[in-house]
Amino acid sequence: xxxxxxTPETKxxxxxxxxxxxxxxxxxxxxxLLLFLVFRIVPVAFAxxxxxxxxxxxxxxxxxxxxxxxxxxxxxxxxxxxxxxxxAGRVLLYGVVQVPVMLVLALAMALLFDSGxxxxxxxxxxxxxxxxxxxxxxxxxxxAFLYVPGISxxxxxxxxxxxxSDFLSPHAVLWSIANVTTWQWTGYNMIIIFSALQALxxxxxxxxxxxxxxxxxxxxRIKVPLVFPAIVLTALFSIIxxxxxxxxxxxxxxxxxxxxxxxxxxxxxxxxxxxxNDSHYAAAVSVVIAVATFLLSLGLLRLLQRGTEND
Amino acid sequence: xxxxxxxxxxxxxxxxxxAALGGCTAGAGAEQSQGSGTTTLKxxxxxxxxxxxxxxxxxxxxxxxEFEKLASEQDYFSKVSAAVTSxxxxxxxxxxxxxxxxxxxxxxxxxxxxxxxxxxxxxxxxANWNQVEVGxxxxxxxxxxxxxxxxxxKDIFEQDGLSAPKTWAEYEKAAAVIKANQPNSYISSFASNxxxxxxxxxxxxxxQWYKVNASSWxxxxxxxxxxxxxxxxxxxxxxxxxxxxxxWQPAWFKRxxxxxxxxxxxxxxxxxxxxxxxxxxxxxxxxxxxxSWKAGENTSAxxxxxxxxxxxxxxxxxxxxxxxxxxxxxxQAQKLLNNELGIFPSAKNGSSLRAFTSPDPYFSGQKLxxxxxxxxxxxxxxxxxxxxxTDTEGALNDGFASAINGTTKLxxxxxxxxxxxxxxxxxxxxxxx
Numbered sequence: 156x157x158x159x160x161x162t163p164e165t166k167x168x169x170x171x172x173x174x175x176x177x178x179x180x181x182x183x184x185x186x187x188l189l190l191f192l193v194f195r196i197v198p199v200a201f202a203x204x205x206x207x208x209x210x211x212x213x214x215x216x217x218x219x220x221x222x223x224x225x226x227x228x229x230x231x232x233x234x235x236x237x238x239x240x241x242x243a244g245r246v247l248l249y250g251v252v253q254v255p256v257m258l259v260l261a262l263a264m265a266l267l268f269d270s271g272x273x274x275x276x277x278x279x280x281x282x283x284x285x286x287x288x289x290x291x292x293x294x295x296x297x298x299a300f301l302y303v304p305g306i307s308x309x310x311x312x313x314x315x316x317x318x319x320s321d322f323l324s325p326h327a328v329l330w331s332i333a334n335v336t337t338w339q340w341t342g343y344n345m346i347i348i349f350s351a352l353q354a355l356x357x358x359x360x361x362x363x364x365x366x367x368x369x370x371x372x373x374x375x376r377i378k379v380p381l382v383f384p385a386i387v388l389t390a391l392f393s394i395i396x397x398x399x400x401x402x403x404x405x406x407x408x409x410x411x412x413x414x415x416x417x418x419x420x421x422x423x424x425x426x427x428x429x430x431x432n433d434s435h436y437a438a439a440v441s442v443v444i445a446v447a448t449f450l451l452s453l454g455l456l457r458l459l460q461r462g463t464e465n466d
Numbered sequence: 467x468x469x470x471x472x473x474x475x476x477x478x479x480x481x482x483x484x485a486a487l488g489g490c491t492a493g494a495g496a497e498q499s500q501g502s503g504t505t506t507l508k509x510x511x512x513x514x515x516x517x518x519x520x521x522x523x524x525x526x527x528x529x530x531x532e533f534e535k536l537a538s539e540q541d542y543f544s545k546v547s548a549a550v551t552s553x554x555x556x557x558x559x560x561x562x563x564x565x566x567x568x569x570x571x572x573x574x575x576x577x578x579x580x581x582x583x584x585x586x587x588x589x590x591x592x593a594n595w596n597q598v599e600v601g602x603x604x605x606x607x608x609x610x611x612x613x614x615x616x617x618x619x620k621d622i623f624e625q626d627g628l629s630a631p632k633t634w635a636e637y638e639k640a641a642a643v644i645k646a647n648q649p650n651s652y653i654s655s656f657a658s659n660x661x662x663x664x665x666x667x668x669x670x671x672x673x674q675w676y677k678v679n680a681s682s683w684x685x686x687x688x689x690x691x692x693x694x695x696x697x698x699x700x701x702x703x704x705x706x707x708x709x710x711x712x713x714w715q716p717a718w719f720k721r722x723x724x725x726x727x728x729x730x731x732x733x734x735x736x737x738x739x740x741x742x743x744x745x746x747x748x749x750x751x752x753x754x755x756x757x758s759w760k761a762g763e764n765t766s767a768x769x770x771x772x773x774x775x776x777x778x779x780x781x782x783x784x785x786x787x788x789x790x791x792x793x794x795x796x797x798q799a800q801k802l803l804n805n806e807l808g809i810f811p812s813a814k815n816g817s818s819l820r821a822f823t824s825p826d827p828y829f830s831g832q833k834l835x836x837x838x839x840x841x842x843x844x845x846x847x848x849x850x851x852x853x854x855x856t857d858t859e860g861a862l863n864d865g866f867a868s869a870i871n872g873t874t875k876l877x878x879x880x881x882x883x884x885x886x887x888x889x890x891x892x893x894x895x896x897x898x899x
Contacts, residue, residue: 211895214681216572216853217601220895303717305724325871410715412658412867416860429544430856431890432573 206230206439222435229439239440242420243447245329250397253333258389260337261344265382266374268345269352280349284342291339295406298335303410323411332403332414340396344389351385352378387459391452398448401425420444505785507531511561511774512542513809518793518802529785531559543570550575550777558780559790562606563772564597565662565851565859568676571600572853572894576775578603582787589795593766593846594812598773600850601678606773607790608812609803612733613756613841614666614767617740619728620752620830622648630754634698637757641707644728654729655711655718656703658870661862663713663731663769664699668692669849670767671759676852682897685852687884696876703870710870719743731756733769734810734838741828748828753837766844771812810838854890861886 209225212218233239267273268280286294302322304310313320322331355378363373379386401421408414417423424444427437509519509531519533534557536542543566549556562570570576583604587595590608598606616637618630623640626647631637641653657663665675673689686692702708709726711718721727723744730736740751758765774790776783793799795813803809804819811819822835852858865879888898 212572213895214897215601215678215683216894216896217603220572220574300716303715305717305720325867325873409712410717411712412863412870415864415867426856426860429541429547430860431854432547432569433894 202438203442205435206442208435210433210435225435229436230443232436233440233443236440238417239420239423239443242417242423243444246397246400246419249329249333249400250394252330253337254390254393254397256333257337257341257393258344258386261341261389262348262379262386264341264345265348265352266378268349269378270370270374272370280346284346286339286341287343289339291402292406294339295335295403298331298338299406299410302331302407323407323413325413328407328411328413332400332407335403336396336400340393344393347389348382348385351382355381383459387456390455390459394452394455395448398444398451504528504530505782507559507780507782507786507789508555508557509533509559509789510536510542510546510557512536512538513561513807515793515803515806517806518799521798521802522789522792526789529789531789546777547573547575550779553779556779557777558782558786560775560777561609561772562775563770564768565665565770565855567598567605567773567775568600568851568853569855570775571603571605572896574778576605577778577780577783578605579776579783579787580604582784583607583791586791586795589813589815591814591843593842596848597768597771597812598775606775607787607794608771608773609794610735610771610807610809611812611842612735612769612771612810613838614670614731614733614769615837615841616754616756617730617732617736617751617829618754619725619747619750621750622651622725622728630752631757632755633761634757634759638698638702638707641702642705645705645707648725648728651726651728652707652709653702654708654727654731655713655721656699656708656866656870657713658710658867659712659714659863660866661859664695664862664866666767666769667695667731669847670756670765671695672765672847674847674849676850678850679899682899683853683891684899685884685888685891687858687887688880693877693880696880700869700876703876710866723747733771734834734841735770735808737826737828737834738808749830751828752830753832753834755837755841764840764844766842766846768842768846768849852887852891853896854887854894857890858883858887 206229207225207227208222209229210220210222212220264283268276273279289297301307301309304314304320310320310322321327359377359381360373363377368376399421400419404414404418404422408418417426420440421444424437424440427433427440431437504527507529509515511533512535514535516533516535519531522529522531536545542561546557546560560576562576567576580603586607594608594611597611598604598608616630622644623629626640626643628640628643631640637653644651644653668675668689668691671691671694673686673692673695675685675687675689675692677684677686699708703710709721711721719739720743722730722740723746730740732739741748744751756765756767774794776786776790780786793803794811795815797815800811800813800816800819804811804821808821810816810822816822817835817839819835822838823833825831826834861883862879865874865882866876868874869876869879891898
């Protein structure tokens with residue numbers, strides 16, 4: 156209806172308006188793009204550039220080292236490096252367990268809050284989101300004190316009951332780390348899923364109820380499929396987080412030798428850059444980790460989307 | 467709607483991976499500050515040396531030193547290496563522990579100052595000066611030295627009819643007595659993060675992990691003498707005379723305070739750790755010389771200690787050496803540093819500081835100066851640290867943790883560390899004989 160009222164004159168103004176809109180858009184985007192370029196694109200390009208070189212000393216190494224172009228040799232070394240593969244295998248095992256556990260918890264909590272079955276909804280929601288507001292390192296230190304025998308009330312209680320209490324043993328420590336990250340991130344993922352649930356039109360649920368669906372059926376057959384994109388998003392965040400695992404094991408490392416020197420891929424990169432002083436290889440390994448994360452996330456995305464299409 | 471989430475998700479993945487990449491390059495900004503007419507030196511350390519620096523600035527207005535304490539020793543070297551490599555806002559003077567000095571030399575972070583040091587060498591014992599010599603160069607002025615001594619609970623040892631063990635065999639016998647009389651106690655802990663501590667014990671046994679030849683390195687981490695040390699501690703672990711434990715963490719400190727550990731093979735700088743974490747045990751501890759392998763033998767071992775070095779990016783090396791020489795040898799600076807940090811200075815005049823010549827009530831009224839001086843005057847093998855020491859320590863500590871868990875033996879840990887170290891050095895292009 157509106158278009159029919161436009162005179163040629165107003166149409167021209169409109170067109171000029173579009174061009175101006177773009178100019179304004181660029182002005183508003185500029186600060187972001189500038190920062191993005193300086194702090195993201197340039198460092199990434201720099202890292203990729205670094206990864207193609209190799210610093211070589213000779214003899215005793217006290218004379219100046221040479222930096223030579225090394226092609227893809229750093230990458231070839233990374234892909235067969237047993238230290239990197241062990242660390243990657245460890246975080247994969249961790250991710251296979253931790254990510255589903257955390258997401259099921261987050262989804263269950265989001266559904267409960269959405270259903271209105273919970274009293275004190277606001278307070279509880281706030282409470283479950285709170286760990287996310289605690290900086291990662293601080294959260295790890297808090298938990299570290301709960302794992303240390305002789306100081307932790309939890310360990311003391313388990314010991315008096317003669318139950319297993321060694322959270323830092325070689326086999327338990329990975330799951331003690333998983334517990335810290337689950338504590339930290341469940342609330343955050345819950346909020347994402349919960350917001351998606353709140354955005355759903357309520358009349359669908361009423362229609363379902365009229366058709367005789369119970370609360371459980373509404374949740375499983377209507378709500379979960381409708382918020383599936385949000386769940387996929389949280390899964391992606393979590394997988395990326397899994398590969399980035401760094402500060403939690405670094406903190407627990409001060410407490411136990413069972414978190415080894417190159418426990419996760421990121422710790423390996425850190426040690427290469429600042430312990431071994433091999434920034435070129437460190438750059439190559441970080442590129443490999445980034446690409447692996449990217450591929451894995453894409454793979455998961457494809458897999459999950461095929462799953463929904465088949466429905 | 468589905469395709470939009472798809473695109474969003476890919477964008478998110480791309481962004482986050484970019485963040486991961488970006489994280490590995492540290493930025494350095496700000497320009498170098500230069501006073502007019504005077505030299506300005508930047509001085510970084512993980513210890514607070516501001517009072518001594520101020521005293522220098524008052525007396526030497528033409529060489530102004532700006533001191534900056536960096537948060538923790540853990541990320542200290544990453545900051546130093548980022549700053550010196552980029553050359554921007556880089557310090558002139560840095561603290562480097564002896565363990566990391568050769569790797570800093572190989573990494574090109576510190577410079578040879580032998581043409582400026584003159585006769586400073588005379589202020590130090592040969593063993594202490596040896597710590598800053600790498601190859602044919604001098605890469606710092608020694609600050610503090612850390613002879614190992616035996617800290618022990620005098621009250622419990624006396625109660626069990628024991629005196630301070632003089633040999634390692636006596637130490638093991640004492641451990642058995644303590645285990646029998648106090649079933650919940652151990653004579654000490656064996657550290658899962660004790661690579662540097664273990665290196666000191668190997669040094670005492672006469673082993674030499676590294677040697678610098680004309681154009682190559684020799685690496686002998688699995689030296690038979692060092693393996694004998696490993697066998698000794700493996701036995702102590704197997705008999706449960708010592709408890710495998712991560713050192714320097716709250717539970718470990720608590721076990722000193724509650725009497726779980728009744729002795730500690732610790733460094734001279736360790737007095738503060740005991741006093742702070744087990745204040746109630748004042749007067750119950752005593753210090754003795756490190757047990758030796760043969761009776762009557764006087765041998766030394768060193769754990770930690772550090773030097774002040776001049777960075778490769780510094781344009782004022784001569785002035786920097788003047789400053790660190792004053793800081794590490796003048797009695798005024800020694801006194802201030804000792805007040806602030808409680809360190810045992812490397813310079814010969816260090817042991818005459820009042821803090822070390824007056825009786826220490828925490829250690830049953832003993833005077834620590836003569837004890838530490840004696841502990842650092844014994845026979846010790848020439849010790850050079852390796853150029854890939856962080857990796858070697860990583861390998862050793864990972865191995866110690868496995869040995870404590872019973873999945874490997876300390877002997878094998880040394881062999882594996884030897885292999886990994888040689889491989890890491892060759893990877894850098896270094897020659898290993």
